[in-house]
Amino acid sequence: MADVTFLKTKDLKCHFGGIKAVDGVDFTLEKGEIRAIIGPNGAGKSTFVSLLSGRTEATAGEVEFLGENVTRLPAYKRVRRGIAYTFQITNIYKDFPVIENVAIAVQSRLSNSGEKTGAGRIRAEAEKVLARVGLSQFAERKAGELAYGHQRLLEVGMGLALQPELLILDEPTQGLSDSEVSDFCDLVKEIAQNATILLIEHNMDVVMTLAGRITVLNQGRILAEGSPEDIRANRAVQDAYLGRGDE
Numbered sequence: 001m002a003d004v005t006f007l008k009t010k011d012l013k014c015h016f017g018g019i020k021a022v023d024g025v026d027f028t029l030e031k032g033e034i035r036a037i038i039g040p041n042g043a044g045k046s047t048f049v050s051l052l053s054g055r056t057e058a059t060a061g062e063v064e065f066l067g068e069n070v071t072r073l074p075a076y077k078r079v080r081r082g083i084a085y086t087f088q089i090t091n092i093y094k095d096f097p098v099i100e101n102v103a104i105a106v107q108s109r110l111s112n113s114g115e116k117t118g119a120g121r122i123r124a125e126a127e128k129v130l131a132r133v134g135l136s137q138f139a140e141r142k143a144g145e146l147a148y149g150h151q152r153l154l155e156v157g158m159g160l161a162l163q164p165e166l167l168i169l170d171e172p173t174q175g176l177s178d179s180e181v182s183d184f185c186d187l188v189k190e191i192a193q194n195a196t197i198l199l200i201e202h203n204m205d206v207v208m209t210l211a212g213r214i215t216v217l218n219q220g221r222i223l224a225e226g227s228p229e230d231i232r233a234n235r236a237v238q239d240a241y242l243g244r245g246d247e
């Protein structure tokens with residue numbers, strides 16, 4: 001196949017009334033990257049990735065995934081094409097056991113791919129996923145009883161269970177302890193061997209550890225893009241974000 005960009009947006013916009021949450025973003029992501037998106041609160045990061053996943057509809061512009069224009073595809077169809085995402089707000093079935101949450105995602109993947117879906121196979125795959133995200137000991141607990149950070153990890157597991165081409169993570173380390181954050185970084189590196197990762201993250205240590213490239217959003221636009229070293233040295237980024245010390 002000719003060179004197809006993994007993911008591309010063209011002049012992508014999302015306006016809520018007078019609020020220009022995303023305001024003309026041209027963005028490309030190559031297969032295999034770990035890309036971080038940073039920027040101050042309200043910069044449009046969550047809205048931008050919601051446009052990629054189909055959770056939010058674009059006001060204008062295009063999203064192209066693996067050469068296909070997916071701008072008007074609903075979220076569930078984008079999931080089938082390989083785009084999985086976790087939200088900033090947890091999106092789990094709180095009354096269901098932890099393992100069931102993952103099993104639902106496993107079953108969804110298997111039935112979409114036409115594979116056999118015996119209960120034993122689903123359970124076994126769900127257990128593997130829980131082990132990867134470090135939640136095996138909570139398998140039978142109600143998901144809503146987990147600590148907030150663990151609920152975020154469960155969401156990552158639900159995304160992983162879909163075996164996505166692109167995994168979008170919106171502030172996944174929020175609420176994790178230092179040692180859990182470090183385990184999470186190891187997990188992301190492992191996931192990145194088989195998937196492309198787009199990560200919204202406030203913890204700059206995590207960003208600098210994981211990201212090959214960083215995109216900085218500010219007021220709905222791309223302010224800067226580059227290697228972690230470039231971004232650290234970028235004056236406009238420092239002014240808008242890094243130097244503020246309160247993020």
Ligand SMILES: Nc1ncnc2c1ncn2[C@@H]1O[C@H](COP(=O)(O)OP(=O)(O)O)[C@@H](O)[C@H]1O
Binds near residue numbers: 016019040
């Ligand atoms: N559903 C919505 N309706 C109205 N305004 C919204 C909605 N979602 C986000 N916004 C606004 O869009 C801007 C960008 O928000 P968001 O994408 O959540 O930023 P970030 O994730 O970078 O903190 C903010 O001003 C926010 O208040």
Ligand SMILES: [Mg+2]
Binds near residue numbers: 045046047088
């Ligand atoms: Mg956000």
